[in-house]
Amino acid sequence: MKLKTKVVFMGTPDFAVPVLKGLIENYEVVLVVTQPDKKVGRKQILTPSPVKVLAQSYQIPVFQPEKIRNEYDEIIKASPDLIITCAYGQIIPESVLNIPKIGSFNVHASLLPKYRGGAPIHKCLINGDKQTGITIMYMDKGMDTGDMVSQVKYDILPTDNVGILHEKLSVMGRDLLLLTLPSIIDGTNKREKQNESEVSYAYNIKREEERISFQKHGEAIINQIRGLNPWPLANILVNNEEYKILEATFVSKPNTQVNQVCDVTKSSIGIGCEDGIIYITKLKPFGKKIMDVKDFLNGVKKDEVSCWRVNDNE
DSSP states (O other): OOOOOEEEEEEOSGGGHHHHHHHHHHSEEEEEEOOOOEEETTTTEEEOOHHHHHHHHTTOOEEOOSOTTTOOHHHHHHOOSEEEEESOOSOOOHHHHTSSSSEEEEEESSOTTSSBSSOHHHHHHHTTOSEEEEEEEEOOSSSSOSOEEEEEEEEOOTTOOHHHHHHHHHHHHHHHHHHHHHHHHHTOOOOBOOOGGGOOBOOOOOGGGGBOOTTSOHHHHHHHHHTTTTTTOEEEEETTEEEEEEEEEEEEOSSOOBTBEEEEOSSOEEEEETTEEEEEEEEEETTSOOEEHHHHHHTSOHHHHHTOBTTTTO
16 A cells, blocks of 8 residues: 655666655655656667656656756645655755655665765775665755665675676665655654765766776776676777777786786686786677677687787877
């Protein structure tokens, strides 16, 4: 049975979909706010956000302002008890956060105050963290600065990449929100200020962060590859041509030649790094599909690959 609490949900990507679906099944979602449709792919097809697609499947009104700070009359008209946000994609002004009767709350994919910002899942993997999680927090005018209500922790597995962790945390976010909302609604929830001395940031990934530097230790390179797979993907440059790297392993070995191919097996290309060899096992050549290195090597001359000097042309 749905509760009569009126909710305005604000979110955009796939990550927010399980959260919205959980709210729809348990509360009265009166309006969904999401980013405007975007042109996607080579044909530039105007495409709705995953959140919009779900909302329309339930015949829930959708509002898509270009700039939420200037356009929010629809939210006022909805007269919500709660605003719930999850990966919306715009800074929400106080004038909007103050609209609901009970308050405005966010589902954030990190253990705040660590990794405030838009890329917490990427950064926890890139930095080699052993643990991450979900935080339910009050919204305020800052970027993920509000008081915390609840958290759940997750121990990161060696097999986790951004795509896998994204799916796990989105479901954990839904479950934690649904567990937390009853106390928020009846006013018995906890409210804990963030420790400002422990704050770190996870800003959106920049293009230059995608390039692999083999001057680093092998473990850091593997973490970078995991932390960018399946989007936006780590890359290397060979003869002015970019290769996206999806999967690799690391073997510790002294005195390797950094940036050079040290070994070519039937199923991998080994490139020297600071403390060993990175064996690339899955890649995407420019303009081609993702493939195992085994298949890639079947279509090129092994001697040419053995002579690769990586990132020399930057």
